[in-house]
Amino acid sequence: DSGVTQTPKHLITATGQRVTLRCSPRSGDLSVYWYQQSLDQGLQFLIQYYNGEERAKGNILERFSAQQFPDLHSELNLSSLELGDSALYFCASGPSRETGELFFGEGSRLTVL
């Protein structure tokens, strides 16, 4: 158990819909990272938050947004969903020493029909 909790584990929805994925980081970790894992593109970095502030953006679509709340949990919002958004979405958290390893949740599998 990594200590990172993601919900829901599985989600099936239709094109055009909007979903929210939730992540609770390990106790004491201030950084949260979101990654997308799809069959054809591997693990892609989406966005990073540190103590409530956005720190870095990767290949995140404009239809996607995220935030980190004062209690440090984070939400990834995906809107106007397309078939190609079907993927496994991972959240990771890290310790205050920013060169250390990241700890990953079990992921949220999104299927868009």
Added chain:
Amino acid sequence: GNSVTQMEGPVTLSEEAFLTINCTYTATGYPSLFWYVQYPGEGLQLLLKATKADDKGSNKGFEATYRKETTSFHLEKGSVQVSDSAVYFCALRGDTGFQKLVFGTGTRLLVSP
């Protein structure tokens, strides 16, 4: 920018065979290097890490040495087991600021009895 290149899979081995999965990287400065493993249906778990040149990371019989002169971090195991079947990701994290983990594309290992 930072990048990781790892050998394509799948790698298919018989039980007790020797394993090598190649990984090379491009980065400025002195990144930290990691191997993560993803078992079927699960999230990513840290397998081992090395934070400076010539460090050897090891865990569960796996090992990898941080070679700055060849910019490599190859994963090895002397005798694989069926239970080692998984996808292995090489990753790096830069040494300054708020750095994300940059992953390779992953290598699937299949071990048969």
